[in-house]
Amino acid sequence: MAGPSVEKALDFRGSAKRLLRRLRPQRPLLIGALVLGVGSVACSVIGPKLLGEATDAIVDGAVLDRAAGIDFGRVGDLVLQVLAVYLAAFVLSLLQGRVVASLVQRAVFSLREETQAKLARLPLSYFDGQPRGEVLSRVTNDVDNLQQSMQQTFSQLVTSLLTIIGVLSMMFWISPLLALIALVTVPVSIVVTGVIGKRAQPQFIRQWGSTGRLNGHVEEMFTGHELVTVFGRQDEAARTFDEHNDALYQASFRAQFISGLIQPSMMFISNINYVLVAVVGGLRVANGHLSIGEVTAFITYSRQFGQPLTQVASMANLLQSAIASAERIFALLDAKEQAPDPAAAQHPEKVRGLVEFDDVSFRYQDDRPLIDNLSLRVEPGQTVAIVGPTGAGKTTLVNLLMRFYELNGGQIRLDGVDTAAMTRDDLREQFGMVLQDAWLFGGTIAENIAYGADDATQEQIVAAAQATHVDTFVRTLPGGYDTVLDDEGSDVSAGERQLITIARAFLAQPQILILDEATSSVDTRTEVLIQQAMGSLRQGRTSFVIAHRLSTIRDADVILVMESGRIVEQGNHEKLLAAQGAYAKLYSAQFAQPADAIE
Known part of the structure; x- marks a missing residue:
């Protein structure tokens, strides 16, 4: 099981700027959202001013000029104007919400595409x-969290900031003194939000880091459920799950609790501001400097002024969570990619299957050599078996051939062309692989067989299945070739899954075959059938066979015996047995000697 990953400190400002830059392609929608936001906020801001005038009209008629009475015509006009501007604010806000939804979804759609493309460019x-x-957590959970957070905060954040500007302008228009009193609380709000946010941010980093580790553990335990059960490790798996779950709970609780302190703190500051405005405003009315309607409008504005400040502060937890997820996504996007394909790619004039390893060196870690100065020539149509103890470099050899890893030295040539001078897609089109772990995807048996061949007909699929003895068991299934498999292929046995992958390689008709323990999951009778099918499949094709069961490679043209990344012996079965070297020891260990005699 993988150990816990270390989360680096969050660059909030840098990640936020980078996230905003991703909105540049959606500039028309961004401008549209801002214009609609300005219109909506302007209408909302005008409303209290009109209500203040209506209040003054009522007060003037009812108190100051009782003889004339209340001008209900003017009051009615003002009320209708208020209803009109609030209706316009509603419609514009509705349109803004639609534009923002489109903006966010397009940005996240682009991010998902870029993430998927990045995964394809990352080295093994x-x-x-x-x-x-x-x-998976970065590609799914973090992207989803970023989308939801942006959707919830973007429109509200823009509206809140515009409201602050609009309301503040109206407050200065009515009374500069009261506006300055209201502004006193702004620095306090900023300081409070900054202090609380700084304490909450590390907890959001831990929250999403813990989410990734929990998902990793669950994925491992789910895919290895049978082994966990067989070895009785359910309790240990449950304890590890509880540890990761508790770490996620603690981080999430602290993040939400600490960031949740922002809103009540802001409400408390807003209430203090409200009290100050009400007291000073009342004194200004008593002194005759302001009318009752103006103070009423100002108090309404002061509440409106405090509300967006509170909203912006309360969005801090969502913003922090979004930026934490964004940084994890950006870390994936910034990961070192495999070397790009050459601009002027080469290709063999005719792919015959001549493979040459020329003084090849490779190591996974700089201080631990694995393959040094390996040279090998494989003629077209030859079957090359690679044997040796675990860790000898057998699978690494074919991984280098497929360019899953880049060489540290030397060359691998295909029909005289350096594979590093070919595009990876062009190179890998020449290969067919059957691995020890049979991989099937959710779909029908026919679709799984046809995975390696474009536009394969039903007749070709059936022919490949017959050649690899898949047809025999498929016809016993109720759905035949249309039987739907889940992504684990649990509807069929392990041996049958392996047969399907072999049929897939058969149908693809590659020039070079790589068989990595391809018969390890089948019984002896099925193994014989597969060997017969592979015999016909290998005709005229170069084949690399990695095998631990030496009975499966007796007929190989060349057998390579590897130890510690070096070829210590090569030859056919009879020649190597007669040499009484490493191969003979391996062969005797499998077929002649008891276990305690193996060196």
Whole structure:
């Protein structure tokens, strides 16, 4: 199981700027959202001023000029104007919400596409060093959290900031003195929000880091459920789950609790501001400097002024959570990619299957050599078996051939062309692989067989299935070739899953075959059938066979015996047995000697 990953400190400002830059392609929508926001806020801000005038009209008629009475015509006009501007504010706000939804969804859609494309460009070494659940968490959970947070905060944040500007302008228009009193609370609000936010941010980093580790553990335990059960490790798995779950609970609780302090703190400051405005405003009315309607409008504005400040502060937790997720996504997007394909790519005039390793060197870690100065020539149509103890470099050899890793030295040539001078897609089109772990996707058996061949007909699929003895068991299934498999292929046995992957390679008709323990999951009878099918499949094709069961590679043209990244012996089965070297020891260990006699 993978150990916990270390989360680096969050660059809030840098990540936020980078996130905003991703909105540039949606500039027309962004401008449209701002224009609609300005219109909506302007209408909302005008409303209290009109209500203040209506209040003054009532007070003037009822108190100051009782003889004339209340001018209900003017009051009615003002009320209708208020209703009109509030209706316009509602419609504009509705349109703004639609534009923002489109803006956010397009931005996240683009981000998902870029993330998927990035995964395709990452080297295999990246995935070797990352728990699969952690990678999945960045691509799914973090992207979803970023989308939801942006959707909830973007429109509200823009509206709140515009409201602050609009309301503040009206407050200065009515009374500069009261406006200055209201502004006294702004620095206090900023300081409070900054202090609380700084304490909450590390908890959001831990929250999403813990989410990734929890997902990684769950993914490992789910895919290895049978082994966990067989070895009785359910309790240990449950304890590890509880540890990750508790870490996530603690981080999430602290993040939400600390950031949740912002809103009540802001409400308290807003209430203090309200009291100050009411007291000073009342004194100004008593002195005759302001009318009752103006003070009423100002008090309304002061409440409106405090509300967006509170909203902006309360959005801090969502923004912090979004930026924490954004940084994790950006870390994935910034990961070192595999070397780009050459601009002027080469291709063999005719792919015959001649493979040459020329003084090849490779190491996973700089201080730990694995393959040094390996040279090998494989003629077209030859079957090359690679044997040796675990860790000898057998699978690494074929991974280098497929350019899953880049060489540290030397060359690998395909029909005289350096594979590093070919595009990866062009190179890999020449190969067919059957791995020890049979991979099937959710779909029908026919779709799984046709995965390696474009536009394969039903007749070609059936022919490949017959050649690899898949047809025999498929016809016993109720759905036949239309039987739907889940992504684990649990509807069929392990041996049958392996047969399907072999049929897939058969249908693809590659020039070079790589068989990595392709018969390890089948019984002896099925193994014989597969060997017969592979015999016909290998005709005229170069084949690399990695095998631990030496009975499966007796007929190989060349057998390579590897130890510690070096080829210590090579030859056919009879020649190597007669040499009484490393191969003979391996062969005797499997077929002749008891276990305690193996060196």
